[in-house]
Amino acid sequence: METGPGAWTPDQLATMAKLRDAAMNDPYALTELRHLTDNIGPRIAGSPQAQAAVDYVAGEMRALGAEVQLEKTTVPHWVRGEETGALVAWPDMTPGTTQKIVLTALGGSVATAPGGLTADVVVANSFDDLKALPPGAVTGKILLLNEKFDKRLAAQGNGLAAYGEAVLYRGAGPSVAASVGAAAVLVRSVGGADYRLPHTGMTYYTPGLEKIPAAAVTAEDADLLENLSRQGPVKMRLTLTPQTLPPVTSYNVIADWKGTEHPEQVVIVSGHLDSWDLGTGAIDDGAGIVVSMQAIHLLQKLGIHPKRTVRFVAWMDEEQNGEGAQTYAQDHAADLANHIGALESDLGADHPDGITYAGRPELGEYLKPVAHVLAPIGASTLTAGEEAGEDVGFLKGVPGFTPTQDSRFYFNYHHTAADTFDKVDPRLLNENAAVMAVVAYALADATTPAPR
Numbered sequence: 001m002e003t004g005p006g007a008w009t010p011d012q013l014a015t016m017a018k019l020r021d022a023a024m025n026d027p028y029a030l031t032e033l034r035h036l037t038d039n040i041g042p043r044i045a046g047s048p049q050a051q052a053a054v055d056y057v058a059g060e061m062r063a064l065g066a067e068v069q070l071e072k073t074t075v076p077h078w079v080r081g082e083e084t085g086a087l088v089a090w091p092d093m094t095p096g097t098t099q100k101i102v103l104t105a106l107g108g109s110v111a112t113a114p115g116g117l118t119a120d121v122v123v124a125n126s127f128d129d130l131k132a133l134p135p136g137a138v139t140g141k142i143l144l145l146n147e148k149f150d151k152r153l154a155a156q157g158n159g160l161a162a163y164g165e166a167v168l169y170r171g172a173g174p175s176v177a178a179s180v181g182a183a184a185v186l187v188r189s190v191g192g193a194d195y196r197l198p199h200t201g202m203t204y205y206t207p208g209l210e211k212i213p214a215a216a217v218t219a220e221d222a223d224l225l226e227n228l229s230r231q232g233p234v235k236m237r238l239t240l241t242p243q244t245l246p247p248v249t250s251y252n253v254i255a256d257w258k259g260t261e262h263p264e265q266v267v268i269v270s271g272h273l274d275s276w277d278l279g280t281g282a283i284d285d286g287a288g289i290v291v292s293m294q295a296i297h298l299l300q301k302l303g304i305h306p307k308r309t310v311r312f313v314a315w316m317d318e319e320q321n322g323e324g325a326q327t328y329a330q331d332h333a334a335d336l337a338n339h340i341g342a343l344e345s346d347l348g349a350d351h352p353d354g355i356t357y358a359g360r361p362e363l364g365e366y367l368k369p370v371a372h373v374l375a376p377i378g379a380s381t382l383t384a385g386e387e388a389g390e391d392v393g394f395l396k397g398v399p400g401f402t403p404t405q406d407s408r409f410y411f412n413y414h415h416t417a418a419d420t421f422d423k424v425d426p427r428l429l430n431e432n433a434a435v436m437a438v439v440a441y442a443l444a445d446a447t448t449p450a451p452r
């Protein structure tokens with residue numbers, strides 16, 4: 001289908017094509033990802049590695065000639081400890097043996113007693129199943145919430161929807177379990193892989209309810225517990241020794257590529273710099289950080305200076321409380337009207353088939369010429385979405401944009417020890433970098449700003 005130039009001149013559309021091609025042939029994003037993941041490592045908020053990542057990314061942005069600021073925020077400081085699970089009694093067990101249960105503490109979890117907690121296991125496949133249990137059935141027990149991740153939905157391309165259904169159990173599980181008297185809670189891992197990998201992630205305690213230890217078990221171990229407990233009583237020992245330390249000062253990294261005509265008007269291009277601690281945060285969200293860094297790198301390399309400011313942001317603490325993004329929204333509240341758009345990439349680095357926009361429906365029509373430029377890399381589909389990312393979602397009223405990534409595989413490794421550098425395909429990473437750079441430039445240099 002033919003599209004007119006819309007808010008851009010033919011020269012500007014040619015610049016977009018140049019950015020697209022440069023993005024596809026540039027090793028910058030991959031090199032930066034290798035450093036963040038292999039050299040710096042896991043970057044959980046509050047950790048020395050998170051601080052090292054702040055300093056590193058700020059230095060890289062300064063080296064490109066961007067105007068860099070560190071924006072102070074206060075983040076949680078939760079530190080994982082020992083985490084083990086073992087069956088000690090089950091139907092037809094071989095006397096004198098135990099069976100390992102593979103698990104990992106959920107973010108924010110409190111600890112068990114140092115020597116662990118030994119109790120019977122009760123399995124509920126859903127909150128409805130839990131409600132149907134007789135009164136007192138869970139008191140003093142270890143409750144397994146065994147809601148199954150909808151792999152079929154993910155395989156159909158709706159990974160994010162499958163995640164959304166299952167993650168309710170991870171978030172609310174401990175408080176729901178505490179409200180029926182459980183001593184601890186296990187949640188079936190929220191993820192689609194079958195490699196006996198536990199998936200961590202944040203959990204939340206409802207104020208006023210007892211805080212009980214909370215862990216994610218692998219899908220395989222959840223099946224095992226379900227099967228055995230159908231046959232008779234199952235007893236396990238659970239040991240978790242995480243610590244919640246006092247909150248610490250941390251930072252969003254902000255790097256401005258100043259606009260030539262309207263420097264006060266800003267287009268954000270962003271990812272989150274913190275990761276979980278089990279892996280090295282390659283897909284979540286090292287990839288989002290480095291494709292955003294690459295946008296600034298390409299503007300520098302090609303000598304492109306749009307009318308408005310392109311602002312790289314590395315958000316801190318997306319995974320736990322979103323403190324960095326909330327701080328930004330507060331600190332810049334008076335200035336959000338000058339935020340023309342906000343991009344965030346936080347769904348890994350699989351193939352993007354286009355742009356998802358969150359805001360007015362007119363954004364779809366507005367973006368058509370930009371999508372057309374992205375057609376050669378298979379990224380020309382325009383999709384209306386609810387939100388463009390957890391962090392930019394805090395910037396109320398600001399149009400949001402994100403590459404529409406293939407989400408079939410992302411949740412296989414999400415929040416596991418296997419979220420490592422090798423999971424990122426260099427070509428697909430560059431496709432995402434191309435979408436980010438082209439859209440950021442387009443919004444920053446447009447004759448008319450994005451509808452809002």
Ligand SMILES: [Zn+2]
Binds near residue numbers: 272284285318346
């Ligand atoms: Zn993320």
